Amino acid sequence: MSKQCSQLPILSGLVVVFFSTILLAQDINTNLGKDLLPSEIDTYSITIFPDGTNLPLGQGTAVQGAALYKNSCSLCHGSNGIEGPAARLVGQDGWFSLTDPLRILRIKQHPVLLISVGGLWPHATTIFDYIRRAMPHHAPKSLDNSEVYALTAYLLYRNGLIDEQTTLDRQSILKVTMPARARSTFPRGSDFAIE
Amino acid sequence: MSKSSLKTAAGGGLLDRRSFLLSGLALSSAHAVASSQSSLGESLPQWMKTPGGNDLEYGLPASAERHVTRQLAKNTPETALFSMWHTPIENQRGIITPSGLHFSVNHNGVPNIVPEQHQLLLHGMVDKPLKFDIESLLRYPVVSHIRFIECAGNTAQNAVSLNPLNLGCQELFGQLSGAEWSGIPLKYLLNEAGVKPSAKWVIAEGADGGSHSRSIPLEKLMDDAILALYQNGERLRPSQGYPMRLLLPGWEGNTNVKWLHRLEVTDKPAYSKDESGLYSDILKNGKIQRFSFPMEVKSVITHPSGNQVLPERKGFYEISGLAWSGRGKIAKVEVSADGGKTWAQANLDSPVLAKSLTRFRIPWQWNGESTTLLSRATDEQGQIQPTRHQWRDKYASYSFNHYNAIQAWHISRDGTVENTYV
Numbered sequence: 001m002s003k004q005c006s007q008l009p010i011l012s013g014l015v016v017v018f019f020s021t022i023l024l025a026q027d028i029n030t031n032l033g034k035d036l037l038p039s040e041i042d043t044y045s046i047t048i049f050p051d052g053t054n055l056p057l058g059q060g061t062a063v064q065g066a067a068l069y070k071n072s073c074s075l076c077h078g079s080n081g082i083e084g085p086a087a088r089l090v091g092q093d094g095w096f097s098l099t100d101p102l103r104i105l106r107i108k109q110h111p112v113l114l115i116s117v118g119g120l121w122p123h124a125t126t127i128f129d130y131i132r133r134a135m136p137h138h139a140p141k142s143l144d145n146s147e148v149y150a151l152t153a154y155l156l157y158r159n160g161l162i163d164e165q166t167t168l169d170r171q172s173i174l175k176v177t178m179p180a181r182a183r184s185t186f187p188r189g190s191d192f193a194i195e
Numbered sequence: 196m197s198k199s200s201l202k203t204a205a206g207g208g209l210l211d212r213r214s215f216l217l218s219g220l221a222l223s224s225a226h227a228v229a230s231s232q233s234s235l236g237e238s239l240p241q242w243m244k245t246p247g248g249n250d251l252e253y254g255l256p257a258s259a260e261r262h263v264t265r266q267l268a269k270n271t272p273e274t275a276l277f278s279m280w281h282t283p284i285e286n287q288r289g290i291i292t293p294s295g296l297h298f299s300v301n302h303n304g305v306p307n308i309v310p311e312q313h314q315l316l317l318h319g320m321v322d323k324p325l326k327f328d329i330e331s332l333l334r335y336p337v338v339s340h341i342r343f344i345e346c347a348g349n350t351a352q353n354a355v356s357l358n359p360l361n362l363g364c365q366e367l368f369g370q371l372s373g374a375e376w377s378g379i380p381l382k383y384l385l386n387e388a389g390v391k392p393s394a395k396w397v398i399a400e401g402a403d404g405g406s407h408s409r410s411i412p413l414e415k416l417m418d419d420a421i422l423a424l425y426q427n428g429e430r431l432r433p434s435q436g437y438p439m440r441l442l443l444p445g446w447e448g449n450t451n452v453k454w455l456h457r458l459e460v461t462d463k464p465a466y467s468k469d470e471s472g473l474y475s476d477i478l479k480n481g482k483i484q485r486f487s488f489p490m491e492v493k494s495v496i497t498h499p500s501g502n503q504v505l506p507e508r509k510g511f512y513e514i515s516g517l518a519w520s521g522r523g524k525i526a527k528v529e530v531s532a533d534g535g536k537t538w539a540q541a542n543l544d545s546p547v548l549a550k551s552l553t554r555f556r557i558p559w560q561w562n563g564e565s566t567t568l569l570s571r572a573t574d575e576q577g578q579i580q581p582t583r584h585q586w587r588d589k590y591a592s593y594s595f596n597h598y599n600a601i602q603a604w605h606i607s608r609d610g611t612v613e614n615t616y617v
Contacts, residue, residue, distance in 0.1 A: 029386075029387075030335055030383050030384070030386075030387050031387060032327065032331040032332075032334060032335065032387075033317070033323075033325030033326065033327050033331070033384070033387050033388065034325065034326050034327070034328075034331075035323070035324070035325065035326075036316055036317070036318055036324035036325050036326045040316070040326070041316070041318050041324060044316055044456075044457055045318070045459065046406065047398050047400070047408060047459060047465045047467075048465070049461070049463060049465055049466075050463075050465075050466050051463070086277075087472070087473070093477060093593070094477075094591065094593050095592070095593055112473065114355070114593040114595070115472050115473060115477075115593075116472070117471075117472060120471060120472040120475060120477075120483055121466075121471040121472050122466060122471060122483075122485075123466045123471070125466070126465075126466050126467065126468060126471045129465070129467070129468070130467070130468040133405065133406040133408070134302075134303060134404070134405035134406060134468070137277075137303070137405075140303065140404045140405055140406070141406075180483055183481060183482050183483045184482070184483055184485055185478065185482040185483065185484050185485070186484065186485055186486060187484060187486065187487045187488075
């Protein structure tokens with residue numbers, strides 16, 4: 001009861017709603033949100049955009065990334081990034097080569113291997129973004145920014161998009177052209193083709 | 196009622212959907228007369244002769260129904276962290292899925308969120324960045340709508356497998372559920388923050404371990420999106436996004452971000468992990484279609500369906516199923532009981548709601564011969580389900596999202612029902 005009473009003074013917004021049912025829904029004005037401080041935005045604003053917005057400082061190479069990959073990633077993605085069970089990281093999307101003796105088994109056991117990061121993702125920034133927010137699966141957000149650049153470089157190198165010595169950082173990552181970008185198309189009538 | 200008095204609607208024994216089914220009403224007039232020596236309970240079952248047990252604080256299904264559960268999809272990455280739980284829709288009647296049976300796809304497990312410490316952050320291209328705690332959000336106007344959610348990958352097996360796999364409704368169609376969702380129209384919160392005129396997108400992010408993220412056109416959030424706090428009259432279950440989720444009516448399940456904690460208003464999409472690969476569609480010409488949000492018109496017969504056995508050869512059965520469209524209401528559902536040669540219109544049960552499951556039913560007099568049952572839905576936009584051949588003609592052979600082709604169940608002479616292609 002005391003909780004209900006304590007809410008009464010701040011129910012004025014709802015009282016307005018009760019007495020304004022003839023108004024359209026859009027006319028409801030609410031004001032219960034609190035100011036979000038710039039420091040709080042900085043803490044949580046982790047989305048990396050294809051134009052480089054929010055890319056942090058740090059750098060790494062594929063050579064450095066190879067060791068990290070072996071320790072933190074290969075258990076789920078396979079030593080070559082194609083074995084699964086987790087998503088295929090290297091090579092084209094689609095059915096595996098007919099010469100792969102495990103092709104049927106792999107597709108049957110792990111259908112997500114039909115799609116591939118190297119084959120489908122249009123922006124290298126997404127690799128950085130996703131490793132940083134979600135990988136490794138058992139300990140997301142545990143890598144530092146240079147480790148994330150190094151792992152991103154390793155995956156780009158394994159896909160033949162940069163060489164092993166290229167230093168990846170917030171500038172050089174924007175120069176990488178993912179082959180899938182040219183394949184992008186958008187549903188008819190949509191206004192979504194914004195790079 | 197004799198068979199001859201029922202109106203036939205199409206081949207294979209489909210009856211007119213308006214048929215009255217009276218044949219079961221020939222009541223037996225035989226009754227036993229109790230002798231004067233016997234007690235009333237002698238011929239009654241035990242539960243009519245003893246006091247009942249205690250009820251529970253939170254009710255559970257009958258013990259004889261405990262087998263009706265969600266099932267973890269096979270053939271997905273075998274980690275506890277990436278799980279796909281399928282709804283047993285062949286056990287469902289009506290259009291509401293019980294909350295505990297609602298399907299769930301979790302890419303990084305189900306987080307254990309402390310509600311008092313959870314906030315929704317709203318920032319980016321707004322006049323006033325804001326944060327909302329749950330206590331405040333529970334005081335906003337709450338609207339309720341019955342909506343379906345379907346995973347973009349629902350029925351993927353029939354999209355890519357060259358031969359029809361011997362699977363039932365739960366495995367093939369179980370990434371589909373219907374519920375009443377209650378929450379706050381997102382436009383209230385966006386208007387409170389003041390969206391800048393050049394904004395076009397909102398990046399929605401969850402508070403799970405993987406910080407699941409999707410780019411949503413602002414237009415959708417200002418239209419019919421809600422911040423859902425309740426499902427089927429109670430606060431969200433953890434696997435449905437407790438304490439709050441995005442509900443984008445009609446759009447692929449993955450965009451309905453669970454455990455929502457951040458909305459960043461922008462003028463461009465982020466190309467997050469899921470909109471870059473797993474939830475894109477590869478077309479026949481090799482192009483990769485991105486941001487294909489609405490789930491297109493689709494239907495499935497749930498009664499009878501794959502892996503079931505019709506208990507009696509020949510005789511009356513009611514064909515019943517579900518139809519839905521991410522673009523609005525279902526306009527009609529046609530059913531064929533002769534492999535697609537002839538079709539009859541099924542009855543649509545009320546309520547028929549936009550972006551909701553719709554229940555259809557039609558009576559069927561099976562003649563005992565092997566045949567194939569099909570359902571074909573049309574929505575109010577005039578969109579009609581394609582055949583499997585038509586659908587596959589549009590996409591690469593390994594593309595599996597947004598599969599909405601006409602589903603076929605083969606009925607054998609012994610009553611076995613199996614997934615098939617026509």
